[in-house]
Amino acid sequence: MTYNLVVCYNTVVIYNRVVKDDDMPHLLHIDSSIQGERSVSRSLTARAAAAWLAAHPDGTVSYRDLGANPLPHLNSESGLARMVPPDQHTPAQAASWELSKEVVEEVLAADTILLGLPVYNFGAPSSVKSWVDHLVAPGLSVDHATMTGLLGGRDLLVLASRGGGYAPGTPREGWDHAEPWLPHALSLTALEPRFITAELTLANVNPQMAELKPLAAESLAAAERAIDAQWAPLAV
Amino acid sequence: MTYNLVVCYNTVVIYNRVVKDDDMPHLLHIDSSIQGERSVSRSLTARAAAAWLAAHPDGTVSYRDLGANPLPHLNSESGLARMVPPDQHTPAQAASWELSKEVVEEVLAADTILLGLPVYNFGAPSSVKSWVDHLVAPGLSVDHATMTGLLGGRDLLVLASRGGGYAPGTPREGWDHAEPWLPHALSLTALEPRFITAELTLANVNPQMAELKPLAAESLAAAERAIDAQWAPLAV
Numbered sequence: 001m002t003y004n005l006v007v008c009y010n011t012v013v014i015y016n017r018v019v020k021d022d023d024m025p026h027l028l029h030i031d032s033s034i035q036g037e038r039s040v041s042r043s044l045t046a047r048a049a050a051a052w053l054a055a056h057p058d059g060t061v062s063y064r065d066l067g068a069n070p071l072p073h074l075n076s077e078s079g080l081a082r083m084v085p086p087d088q089h090t091p092a093q094a095a096s097w098e099l100s101k102e103v104v105e106e107v108l109a110a111d112t113i114l115l116g117l118p119v120y121n122f123g124a125p126s127s128v129k130s131w132v133d134h135l136v137a138p139g140l141s142v143d144h145a146t147m148t149g150l151l152g153g154r155d156l157l158v159l160a161s162r163g164g165g166y167a168p169g170t171p172r173e174g175w176d177h178a179e180p181w182l183p184h185a186l187s188l189t190a191l192e193p194r195f196i197t198a199e200l201t202l203a204n205v206n207p208q209m210a211e212l213k214p215l216a217a218e219s220l221a222a223a224e225r226a227i228d229a230q231w232a233p234l235a236v
Numbered sequence: 237m238t239y240n241l242v243v244c245y246n247t248v249v250i251y252n253r254v255v256k257d258d259d260m261p262h263l264l265h266i267d268s269s270i271q272g273e274r275s276v277s278r279s280l281t282a283r284a285a286a287a288w289l290a291a292h293p294d295g296t297v298s299y300r301d302l303g304a305n306p307l308p309h310l311n312s313e314s315g316l317a318r319m320v321p322p323d324q325h326t327p328a329q330a331a332s333w334e335l336s337k338e339v340v341e342e343v344l345a346a347d348t349i350l351l352g353l354p355v356y357n358f359g360a361p362s363s364v365k366s367w368v369d370h371l372v373a374p375g376l377s378v379d380h381a382t383m384t385g386l387l388g389g390r391d392l393l394v395l396a397s398r399g400g401g402y403a404p405g406t407p408r409e410g411w412d413h414a415e416p417w418l419p420h421a422l423s424l425t426a427l428e429p430r431f432i433t434a435e436l437t438l439a440n441v442n443p444q445m446a447e448l449k450p451l452a453a454e455s456l457a458a459a460e461r462a463i464d465a466q467w468a469p470l471a472v
Contacts, residue, residue: 034312034315035316070309073361073362074270074356075270075304076270076301076304120310123413124365125310126365127311130362133357177359185358
């Protein structure tokens with residue numbers, strides 16, 4: 001049993017103890033943007049969560065906001081918790097291991113996971129890196145003996161946003177280091193992220209990118225269409 | 237004037253108020269590994285710092301340990317400090333901005349910067365990401381009007397370590413997302429990192445990589461030779 005945050009999409013947020021019913025579809029919704037209401041990735045995860053709920057009217061949702069409440073960095077005192085056998089943990093490592101358990105259990109309880117992934121300074125938010133560092137834990141998310149991932153069979157849909165355009169042929173091709181990194185980072189767990197990405201999101205706030213506004217709008221609209229097509233609604 | 241940590245390489249560490257003398261060469265030594273004495277990147281930065289000191293006997297050193305004391309993640313409350321004009325900062329943003337100032341001033345005071353950069357889950361430590369997120373600050377490290385980097389003209393030598401081998405032609409070619417990311421992440425500041433890298437460092441602790449031990453030893457020895465060749469000693 002875990003405590004989860006049940007999100008109502010009209011800004012009312014209710015903490016609730018969720019007992020996972022294995023027959024009931026469960027969504028884990030994770031945001032990481034620090035931009036609040038201006039965030040494109042948050043708007044995309046909210047849209048995806050609403051679409052998922054429309055298609056799964058009996059589904060339950062839990063929520064984690066890495067932007068508001070990042071997990072601690074791995075550090076010298078606690079960071080080796082995932083490499084030292086639990087019975088040898090120091091108190092700091094034991095606390096860090098408990099956080100790993102919480103993060104892994106949240107994922108295990110979900111059939112579908114939505115992750116909002118903006119790009120800051122050409123990489124994933126440090127809070128997403130830290131979430132991954134807690135999630136990749138032999139004995140919890142990876143079988144210790146065989147090193148087989150234990151989180152497979154779930155749909156991880158990443159709603160990514162990036163301020164510039166880094167597609168093949170553009171001047172900054174290859175400068176998005178978030179999207180190529182994540183599948184490698186999660187590979188040990190057997191989670192295989194899919195991506196829906198809106199790019200050039202800075203065109204709307206950076207005057208020097210004003211001429212890219214139409215392309216940005218097109219990219220956002222394509223991302224929204226892709227989200228809306230994810231789950232065939234079971235009920236209207 | 238900034239408070240710096242003066243490191244003596246015989247394990248004695250003294251906090252000291254360092255007044256930057258512009259005629260005196262100054263080294264900023266940064267570690268980020270969480271592995272303590274087992275860390276390869278820490279052994280490499282220590283070797284480089286010793287070599288630098290041998291070549292600059294009048295030089296001064298400051299030290300930052302991101303592994304022991306990571307900077308906070310950017311978060312919803314404080315993270316926009318670097319995008320909002322300082323006179324509009326909330327208290328949380330003002331505190332975050334002060335940290336950015338501290339980090340930028342440390343770099344500005346240095347002629348040479350050593351950064352230890354291990355790879356965790358195929359990316360830079362989240363603490364290094366967070367350091368970069370604090371360092372890239374228009375108005376401090378980037379000219380606000382021209383967006384020209386203000387940290388150029390310094391030597392940033394990155395002592396990198398990675399557990400596997402990700403070179404061209406290997407099965408995991410392209411799986412190191414730390415080294416390709418850093419130059420892009422720092423580009424706005426005009427810092428241009430150089431890299432000396434030891435790879436396959438897990439060969440010494442992972443039995444399944446035992447046959448790679450000779451290659452790992454070769455890589456480490458090459459990194460150490462490269463470090464020793466960095467600064468022609470001025471005094472013996």
